[in-house]
Amino acid sequence: xxxxxxxxxxxxxxxxxxxxxxxxxxxxxxxxxxxxxxxxxxxxxxxxxxxxxxxxxxxxxxxxxxxxxxxxxxxxxxxxxxxxxxxxxxxxxxxxxxxxxxxxxxxxxxxxxxxxxxxxxxxxxxxxxxxxxxxxxxxxxxxxxxxxxxxxxxxxxxxxxxxxxxxxxxxxxxxxxxxxxxxxxxxxxxxxxxxxxxxxxxxxxxxxxxxxxxxxxxxxxxxxxxxxxxxxxxxxxxxxxxxxxxxxxxxxxxxxxxxxxxxxxxxxxxxxxxxxxxxxxxxxxxxxxxxxxxxxxxxxxxxxxxxxxxxxxxxxxxxxxxxxxxxxxxxxxxxxxxxxxxxxxxxxxxxxxxxxxxxxxxxxxxxxxxxxxxxxxxxxxxxxxxxxxxxxxxxxxxxxxxxxxxxxxxxxxxxxxxxxxxxxxxxxxxxxxxxxxxxx
Amino acid sequence: xxxxxxxxxxxxxxxxxxxxxxxxxxxxxxxxxxxxxxxxxxxxxxxxxxxxxxxxxxxxxxxxxxxxxxxxxxxxxxxxxxxxxxxxxxxxxxxxxxxxxxxxxxxxxxxxxxxxxxxxxxxxxxxxxxxxxxxxxxxxxxxxxxxxxxxxxxxxxxxxxxxxxxxxxxxxxxxxxxxxxxxxxxxxxxxxxxxxxxxxxxxxxxxxxxxxxxxxxxxxxxxxxxxxxxxxxxxxxxxxxxxxxxxxxxxxxxxxxxxxxxxxxxxxxxxxxxxxxxxxxxxxxxxxxxxxxxxxxxxxxxxxxxxxxxxxxxxxxxxxxxxxxxxxxxxxxxxxxxxxxxxxxxxxxxxxxxxxxxxxxxxxxxxxxxxxxxxxxxxxxxxxxxxxxxxxxxxxxxxxxxxxxxxxxxxxxxxxxxxxxxxxxxxxxxxxxxxxxxxxxxxxxxxxxxxxxxxxxxxxxxxxxxxxxx
Numbered sequence: 001x002x003x004x005x006x007x008x009x010x011x012x013x014x015x016x017x018x019x020x021x022x023x024x025x026x027x028x029x030x031x032x033x034x035x036x037x038x039x040x041x042x043x044x045x046x047x048x049x050x051x052x053x054x055x056x057x058x059x060x061x062x063x064x065x066x067x068x069x070x071x072x073x074x075x076x077x078x079x080x081x082x083x084x085x086x087x088x089x090x091x092x093x094x095x096x097x098x099x100x101x102x103x104x105x106x107x108x109x110x111x112x113x114x115x116x117x118x119x120x121x122x123x124x125x126x127x128x129x130x131x132x133x134x135x136x137x138x139x140x141x142x143x144x145x146x147x148x149x150x151x152x153x154x155x156x157x158x159x160x161x162x163x164x165x166x167x168x169x170x171x172x173x174x175x176x177x178x179x180x181x182x183x184x185x186x187x188x189x190x191x192x193x194x195x196x197x198x199x200x201x202x203x204x205x206x207x208x209x210x211x212x213x214x215x216x217x218x219x220x221x222x223x224x225x226x227x228x229x230x231x232x233x234x235x236x237x238x239x240x241x242x243x244x245x246x247x248x249x250x251x252x253x254x255x256x257x258x259x260x261x262x263x264x265x266x267x268x269x270x271x272x273x274x275x276x277x278x279x280x281x282x283x284x285x286x287x288x289x290x291x292x293x294x295x296x297x298x299x300x301x302x303x304x305x306x307x308x309x310x311x312x313x314x315x316x317x318x319x320x321x322x323x324x325x326x327x328x329x330x331x332x333x334x335x336x337x338x339x340x341x342x343x344x345x346x347x348x349x350x351x352x353x354x355x356x357x358x359x360x361x362x363x364x365x366x367x368x369x370x371x372x373x374x375x376x377x378x379x380x381x382x383x384x385x386x387x388x389x390x391x392x393x394x395x396x397x398x399x400x401x402x403x404x405x406x407x408x409x410x411x412x413x414x415x416x417x418x419x420x421x422x423x424x425x426x427x428x429x430x431x432x433x434x435x436x437x438x439x440x
Numbered sequence: 441x442x443x444x445x446x447x448x449x450x451x452x453x454x455x456x457x458x459x460x461x462x463x464x465x466x467x468x469x470x471x472x473x474x475x476x477x478x479x480x481x482x483x484x485x486x487x488x489x490x491x492x493x494x495x496x497x498x499x500x501x502x503x504x505x506x507x508x509x510x511x512x513x514x515x516x517x518x519x520x521x522x523x524x525x526x527x528x529x530x531x532x533x534x535x536x537x538x539x540x541x542x543x544x545x546x547x548x549x550x551x552x553x554x555x556x557x558x559x560x561x562x563x564x565x566x567x568x569x570x571x572x573x574x575x576x577x578x579x580x581x582x583x584x585x586x587x588x589x590x591x592x593x594x595x596x597x598x599x600x601x602x603x604x605x606x607x608x609x610x611x612x613x614x615x616x617x618x619x620x621x622x623x624x625x626x627x628x629x630x631x632x633x634x635x636x637x638x639x640x641x642x643x644x645x646x647x648x649x650x651x652x653x654x655x656x657x658x659x660x661x662x663x664x665x666x667x668x669x670x671x672x673x674x675x676x677x678x679x680x681x682x683x684x685x686x687x688x689x690x691x692x693x694x695x696x697x698x699x700x701x702x703x704x705x706x707x708x709x710x711x712x713x714x715x716x717x718x719x720x721x722x723x724x725x726x727x728x729x730x731x732x733x734x735x736x737x738x739x740x741x742x743x744x745x746x747x748x749x750x751x752x753x754x755x756x757x758x759x760x761x762x763x764x765x766x767x768x769x770x771x772x773x774x775x776x777x778x779x780x781x782x783x784x785x786x787x788x789x790x791x792x793x794x795x796x797x798x799x800x801x802x803x804x805x806x807x808x809x810x811x812x813x814x815x816x817x818x819x820x821x822x823x824x825x826x827x828x829x830x831x832x833x834x835x836x837x838x839x840x841x842x843x844x845x846x847x848x849x850x851x852x853x854x855x856x857x858x859x860x861x862x863x864x865x866x867x868x869x870x871x872x873x874x875x876x877x878x879x880x881x882x883x884x885x886x887x888x889x890x891x892x893x894x895x896x897x898x899x900x901x902x903x904x905x906x907x908x909x910x
Contacts, residue, residue: 130543130544184805184806184807187783194810194813194814195813195814195817195818196896196899197817197820197821197892197895197896197899199823200892202876203876203892203893206871207896210868211900213867214861214900214904215904217864224746224800224804224905225905226905227801227804228804228809228908228909229905231805234806235807235810238806
């Protein structure tokens with residue numbers, strides 16, 4: 001929550017805007033349908049799971065008797081760790097299993113493409129959604145200041161050509177708050193365009209020409225009107241280029257849509273659509289390397305499992321499973337899409353959530369706010385198929401009954417900054433944290 | 441009594457409200473400067489029953505009816521349809537000033553706070569501040585309800601001084617207004633502030649959680665006080681400090697008049713108007729009256745010196761052009777206006793943080809500009825006059841259209857400002873006189889041309905940099 005923070009958000013500082021990171025040349029250098037040369041590209045996709053996802057029911061310590069006793073109705077038994085096809089979701093010889101809704105993630109793990117970091121948190125974890133989100137977004141425990149990706153962008157992406165960073169969604173996540181770079185938020189391509197009267201398509205050229213002419217007039221130097229005209233021209237021009245670029249996207253991967261039979265859940269459709277947009281951007285715009293998607297709804301204080309039909313007892317279906325299925329499937333489809341475009345060696349995905357949930361279930365088939373959470377890091381560059389970090393003991397909880405963290409989340413950020421993004425974690429995070437090892 | 445020109449009347453109505461039709465502006469202008477300001481400020485005397493009837497027919501804001509989308513739809517409906525324009529605009533000012541967000545506060549409390557802001561918008565500042573501070577939305581937002589004896593939470597104490605009253609430094613003298621020790625002491629004065637968990641959720645002081653010890657604030661200054669100070673005492677003390685008068689004046693100028701600089705002239709201006717507050721028993725009404733009737737407000741520097749807020753862009757476009765907002769019914773109808781406003785960067789009931797929105801260039805980015813242009817296109821090309829949404833009829837546009845292209849362009853530029861965009865007239869005329877294949881055509885004001893080219897013309901005017909200003 002931003003309530004202790006008053007720094008102004010530099011949404012539109014000066015005339016810095018999407019347009020300034022969107023050059024005109026890239027359409028010229030890229031023939032329709034041509035794959036973008038993959039050499040040296042370092043694409044990073046951040047996946048925010050909003051609301052505080054239940055880590056203990058995601059990476060499940062099924063052999064721990066404390067887990068079963070703390071969660072009389074929510075705990076998965078070993079026999080229940082099987083996906084819809086009946087395949088085990090137990091992680092090799094480790095005493096953990098993935099939630100059975102995550103069969104695709106299990107496959108990625110088994111093939112060495114997915115790493116799991118256990119026990120992630122930070123000192124004195126905050127149980128407020130907003131504060132905790134701010135802390136994870138800024139990378140400091142006051143939750144104040146710019147976002148960690150924003151600071152990285154200010155250091156590394158400023159002045160870089162290309163649409164280098166994009167948030168998929170309506171509003172900019174705090175992780176992207178920056179002093180200089182302004183990251184565009186695009187919720188759908190259809191609306192990120194200069195619209196004109198659909199009834200009179202023949203008049204569109206006149207409309208666009210008129211817009212360009214009126215906004216190309218001379219305005220007083222450093223005036224609001226000058227900054228507005230620049231932003232407007234860049235927007236209309238840039239939007240046209242973005243439209244043209246993403247229009248050249250095609251893929252063999254089918255992302256779920258509402259008309260599929262059987263109809264996928266809303267969460268699956270929504271998350272897949274966001275990742276499809278990421279795919280459309282990174283496969284058609286060579287400078288687009290920092291992407292952000294979000295999926296909310298993880299705040300399962302009640303009815304975390306099951307449905308009305310089973311009186312909220314069936315652990316294989318229900319609210320949390322729906323969301324985890326969306327995450328697992330979406331990540332796999334996006335991975336496949338990157339592979340099909342020859343970019344699988346160039347992409348890392350990282351999921352995070354602002355906190356895990358209380359080990360002891362509540363009386364409503366749900367869990368209250370907790371602390372520690374596992375993180376998933378996925379992609380060919382990742383040394384996957386193994387667990388990192390350390391699972392905190394369920395016999396040694398803090399005074400609120402929550403897990404004690406083992407790995408600072410900034411260790412995960414730092415490793416990605418230093419070893420993948422070519423940045424300097426010391427200057428982005430204000431300190432250097434022990435690396436976790438998933439990037440070697 | 442100073443006279444009021446049409447341009448000045450339009451400026452006053454755009455700033456104190458959202459703008460209006462030529463008839464509304466003429467009416468204001470005929471009252472003269474003081475009379476027009478009196479009319480706008482004494483809004484309680486303006487019959488607003490049409491709006492109230494509309495609201496009761498289209499909304500059920502009780503119990504579960506109070507949702508995120510509903511309260512936004514409700515406020516936009518008010519802004520578009522009210523005859524008391526200054527009431528809504530000043531409520532928006534206070535919403536930004538006491539920036540509270542639905543990201544942490546339940547919609548019911550956000551709604552109740554908005555009603556409270558409207559009720560007390562012109563009251564003594566002391567009373568407005570006290571009532572807002574004791575209202576559940578603020579008690580929750582800045583953690584007063586967990587600010588208890590022995591475990592003080594400084595959140596409210598800090599923002600009270602930094603954002604709601606004085607600022608860290610005096611905006612005129614630059615002197616530091618309070619210390620970290622003052623934050624701690626003030627926090628103790630507010631311990632135990634809470635509300636009863638029962639409709640209508642009244643304020644209550646939990647006596648056992650209140651710190652009755654001595655607090656010492658503003659030591660070494662003329663406002664030093666020591667004693668068993670209550671939260672009410674602290675608010676009274678702060679509201680009497682010149683720093684509060686100056687900070688409030690500074691915020692009102694930045695919102696309603698022009699961006700204040702650090703120049704000696706501007707500091708003198710702020711100090712002069714701050715005295716109106718101090719000499720009139722902290723009356724908000726007298727302060728805003730002085731500001732709106734001032735030569736500063738009507739100076740050349742003030743005209744079009746601010747970037748339109750998204751709400752001003754949206755609501756003004758409807759009110760100035762004579763458009764229509766069909767707000768839908770309580771069947772959860774359209775939220776197009778609040779969605780557009782949010783996408784332009786102003787999500788009502790959800791300012792970005794306790795400091796409120798970042799004005800002027802804070803509204804400007806490529807994404808937000810596209811949202812403005814596309815809202816304009818949607819508004820001008822929506823020909824469905826029955827569904828919820830925003831539209832303007834061809835008849836309405838035709839009533840403004842003149843026989844010649846030049847007069848038509850000038851008429852719409854006047855109607856939507858009046859805008860000083862003289863050097864765009866040629867470009868806009870040429871638009872009216874160009875056919876689909878780029879060939880010259882003769883402009884005629886028949887229905888077909890109005891439906892195609894005049895709709896396009898107004899869209900273009902709403903995309904002018906000049907139209908983004910207020």
